[in-house]
Amino acid sequence: MRTRFCGLLLAALLALLLAACGGKDPAQTSETETASAAQAETSSAGIPEQPKIIRVSAENCRTFDPYEANSPEEAFNEWCQARLYRSWTLIENGTDTRYMRPELAAEEPVQTDAEGCVWQIRIRDDAAFSDGTAITAESFAASMKICFDPLLKHRSGDNMGLYIAVKNARAYYTGGAVSWEEVGIKALPGNLLEITTEAPVTADLVMKAFSEYGSVPVDPELYAACMSADGTSSSYGTDVSKCRYCGPFTVKEWVRDSRLVLVKNPNYVFADEIRLDGAELVYVENAQTRVELFEAGELDVVSITAQVGEQYMDSPDYFARPWRYLLMIEINDNSAHYVKNAEDLTAPLLVRHEPDDPNNVDIYTEKDGTRTYTAKTLDNAQRTKPILSNMNFKNALWYAVDRVTLARREGGIPANFIVPYTSYCGEYSPIRFRDTEEAKRYLEKIEDSFDPVKAKAYFEQALKEEGLDRVELAITISSDSDEMKICAQFLKEEFARIFEGKLELKIEEMPSASRLAKMKAWRTDVNAFELGLANWSRAVTDASPMNQFDVFSSSYWTKCNAPYHCETVEKTIWLQETDASYKTDMKKNIAAAAAMEEAALSERIVIPLYERTMQSLVHEWVTYEFNDPLNVRYWLCDIDTSLK
Amino acid sequence: MNAPLSPRQNVLRRLRKDRAAVIAFWILVFLLAMALFAPNFNEYTYRQQMLQEDYVNMPPRVQALKWIPLFNGRAVLKARPLSSLSDTAKYPEGCVIRTFNERTNRGITVVDAEVDYYLYKGADESVNFWFGTDTLGRDIWTRVWRGTRISLLIAFVSVLLDLLIGTAYGAVCGYYGGKRDLILMRIAEVVQAIPNVVLCTLMILLMGGGTGTMIVALACRGWTGTAGLVRAQFLRFKNREYVLAAKEMGASDARLMRRHILPNAAGPIITRTVMAVPSAVFAEAFLSYIGLGVPAPEPSLGNLLAEAQSVLGLYPTQTLFPALIISLLMIAFHLLANGLRDALDPNEY
Incomplete structure (x- = not known):
């Protein structure tokens, strides 16, 4: 009796499980299907025409503002x-x-x-x-x-x-x-x-x-x-009804942390050029799940990770393009502190510690280049890891990174540069900054940027100068990023191997927001962090190479992850604020960008690792007539419903 | 006539009769032995990365077991253009075993191809990763067994600490009773009420991640259960005649507790301790899985599962082996604990 009861219970549970796994979630699909049905038209032949709705994996929408x-x-x-x-x-x-x-x-x-x-x-x-x-x-x-x-x-x-x-x-x-x-x-x-x-x-x-x-x-x-x-x-944009839309589509439904259902906006100024009837922007956090949805035909376009890319890279559905973000090691070298709106000085201001100054005071450098001396705000002597400011140490890090291997692992472009491949010389120019002679002049071959012997020699010199036998440093990374985890673990092993155990990297994983808060605390705490991994880019700019350096200057001080300081960058960024010719004259812009990059690289304000690539899988029924390397605009696409 | 059996012999005899417990015991012996020695069975270390060689996400291959599909070193490459498979620079001679699922995509004939992944990556016959490699090209065999060792170490030590603290605490409460018992047990209840994850997170924030922290974090709360159990046993035995007799003969409190009461409470305590080991293994795995465990590159079963789950669909074997071991550990410990409970139960004599 007992056995029979258990058997029945097991069968019931199995049936329940199968029922739960099978079929679509009506709550997930009903809206789209309703929208589809409403938009479905009947062709002259009497065959109902499929509505053209694209389903794209997208980043999580935080706000419509x-x-x-x-x-x-x-x-x-x-x-x-x-x-x-x-x-x-x-x-x-x-x-x-x-x-x-x-x-x-x-x-x-x-x-x-x-x-x-x-x-x-x-x-x-x-x-x-x-x-x-x-x-x-x-x-x-x-x-x-x-x-x-x-x-x-x-x-x-x-x-x-x-x-x-x-x-x-x-x-x-x-x-x-x-x-x-x-x-x-x-x-x-x-x-x-x-x-x-x-x-x-x-x-x-x-x-x-x-x-x-x-x-x-x-x-x-x-x-x-x-x-x-x-x-x-403001709570503008925190709800569908708390926003106005004037673009190609409007938001019909927003399920937070899940998806956005869009329908074509008939009032859009170029509405007749939009071929899609609607779209679903779906947020799926797990890359593997995205691929499964793609394989099942539930998503038309998905972004994928390097690991998935490895499996699909020969597929006609696979597309990869540079993605403007550089992954880099940031160093809390205490080289600069920025203050803003100081009572007696005009903003923005740069505060630098001058280690050679006998009074060890801060030097405030104003926009016009004049300098004001004042008492220090952060004490250099309180630093627990002064080796972070040592140039030989920075050189050691620079030469200890096997960028080619790391980039191959993540499907990226090995980078010993700062301006990414997505930076073009003007809005209409087909020329990338990286391909110009000016940008090539000072870059060593990427293979030469990995030299364990040189790295070891620099490191030994740095240890000698700092009076150390070995050093242990923490590298702060985001626990949300598999890419950072892989990268940090690779660096940990490589540094231990190259520096023969004298440099121990301790990986500090924390949620992205905590990582940023910790790193940005360098303004008030000289020991806020030691090393960090970060993606850094002037995301909105692609047509002015010199704008890439804005993020490394004091004009961007509130958002800086690390105390970057390069005098050339600082001066040039300030100059271009008042001299528009830097923006109108592309030759001048390129020359300035090259000069800033050369100076920033030689001073090792960061250690670039590789430029990330955006990898996607796109079904063949998604058709588009352009191949813009900066931004594949799926809202301009068409859907060939006969192929679905 | 047979000589009378001592209590220990009696327990062992009864335990041996329980076939499930015996099998579980030998499984545990095997797993322990593997955890101790298996990481040294090949030339790879648990943190050695083979990124330069591009031996990343390699499938398992064991030459002697190649007839088993799981260990033949093959993998399926998705949606490859049929024409490209003849390119020997990319697909070395003989690496494509078979093609299937032929279809047309954007006018190109594509297939899924089953390949000898080792040949495809340019590895010769001498290169064998018995459990495959992970996303950093680390040998999973070495990492899984080392991870098992770390997980078991954390579990055993934390349970030992549970046992020591819980027994001492419970003994004091149960033996002395009164206000002392009331206050101490309320404190234990407060500690018990703190969720494990919260406590572990706090400990990690305080002490930083690591094996030691995990042990302390698990022991911090685990002892309360043992204390409750020991207290109950002491309350049960402290007024028995033999205890009172010993007391009358001038035995000290410590001696009474150690020599006269504790041995009689040993059965439930042993059972509970054995039961606590898989719970600790599971707790460690869970905490590591959610990123609160042993920091990289040190493996643990939870870490390995967490790393593997992101590529579960692509490389399921990376999940399979740690999952298999954790399952075996859990089942074996539970079966052994069940056997011990029956064997130590005086009512069964």
Whole structure:
């Protein structure tokens, strides 16, 4: 009796398990299917036409607020928002060329003064949000005010200054004594937006600046309604109903940490060019699960890891492209401390410790190059690992990394450089910075950047100078990243082998947010971290090589993971803020980028390892007529339903 | 007439009659022996990476067992263009065993190809990874057995600490009783109420990751159960006649506890201790799996499972071996503990 009961119980459990595993989750699919059914049309032959819905694996969407967009990988803005201008692809005779196309703007910007400091942009008369609310020059200017809000401190406000310095915008954004009325963005009659810059610029630069996420319009009234009482945060974009959309698609449904269901926006200015009826942006954390969904035909496009790529790299479905991110070792060498808004000095300021100075004081270097001496803020003597500042030690690290092997493991490009392969010499240029003679001049062969004998010699010298027999260092990595884990373990073994056990790396794994907080604490704690692994890139910039160094300068101080300091980088980045010719004259831009890279590499401000690649699997029924190496825009794709 | 059996002989005799317990015992002996010696059976170390040789994610191969599909060193490469398989620079002569699942993709005929992965990677017959290699090209055989050793070490030492602390604590509570018992047991209950993960996380934050931390973290809370059990046994035995007699004859409290009460409570304590070992193995595996365990590159069964699960679909053998060993450990310890419980049960005499 008992056996029979157990048997029955087992059978019931098995049936329950099978039922749970089989079939689709109705909650997951019903919305899409409903949307599909609603959009399905009947062809003239009477055969129902399949709706064209693409299903793409995407990064997890945190917010719809365009001014809080972290990187283009947060795909939502690409799909659902329009800007004044957008990088587009022109296909002629089978080749594709990128060009800047007016999107919400009616035409290219018009110069209205002799110097090139005042520009007018006419907003399209038919520019509107998906709910029909018109987008006008007034509402656009109000959006810009939100973008530059000094209390909200949006990331996009910072990025907007990359190409042109809008008059007083930076001062307003950084909380200076400037009112919004003094900022060079004005709405004029005739649906015109007038932009005044600090220095002369070109139409190309104005268009490039207004193709950033900062130029996505928001609904000012809705934004105001979502603001917190103290005005330092907003809930705009935290819910489907708390956002307006003006791009190719609108959000129909958002399941947090899971997926976004998008439908075509009929009010989009180029709606007739969008061939898809809808899209599903699905967040699947596990790479293996993504591949399984791809194999099962549940996803049309998936991003994959290097390990999966190894299995599929000969498949026609496999695509790989450089991905702008460099993985690098960051060193807390205490070479620079940045302070901002110090009471007696103008911002931004650079604070450097001068070890040779008998008084061991900090030297504040101002924008114009003058120096002010003041008492030190952080005591160099409190450092527990002074070897981190030793140049021979940095050289030892540089030569101890087998970048070729590491890059092969992760399907990346071995890097003894800082500017990634995704950096082009101008918006329309097919020339990569890395391929220019200027950029090749000072780079050693990648094979020569791995030299265990040289590394050992440098290391022994560093130990001697520091009076040490051996050294133990912690390397901080993100526990969320398998790539970092693999990389750190590889480095640990390699360093132990090359330095014959005299350098012991201790791997400190922690969640990404904790890692960043720990590393960024270097401003107040000289021993906040020792070594760290980080992906670093000026994510929004690809058309101005010198902008890649912005992140290593004091102008980016709030976000720096490590106390990078290179005098050449510092000076050049400050110079370009007031000298627009660095941006208009590409030769000058390339030369400046090369000079900064050469100096930064020779000073080993970081130890680059490899440039990451974006690897994807794309089903054959996803068709696109371009091969933009920077950004495969799946929202412009088509679906050949006959192949599905 | 047979000579009377001592209690120990009696227990052993009864244990030997339990076939499941005997098999479990020999499985444990085998696993322990392998954990001690197997990492030295080949030339690879647990942290040696073979990235330069590109021996990454190699499937298992044992020359003598090549007739078993699991150990033949073959792997399936997905969606390879049929025409490219004749390229000997990429696919050395003889490495493609068979092709299947032929289809057309973007006008190209593609197939899935079963290949001799060792030949494909340019490794000769002398290169054999019995359990394959992981994502850093480390020998899984060496890592699995070393991981077993680490997991068992953590489990045994933490259980030993449980036993020592719990027994002493429970003995004091049970023997003396009164307010002392009341206060001490409430403290034990408070400690017991702290979730294991929280306690381990705190310990790791305090002491940093490592084998020692794991042992302390597991022992920190584990002793409370033993203390409860020992206390109950002491309450049960402390007023027995033989204890009172010894007390009347001037035996000290420590002697009474050690010589007269504890031996009688040994049965449940031994059973509980044996039962606690697989629990500790499992707790270690769980904590390592969620990233709170032994830091890399030191392996443990939990670490190995955590690393392997991200490539489970592609390289299932990386999960198979640690999972198999952890399962065997759990089953064997439980069966042995069941056998011991029956053998030590005085009601069964």
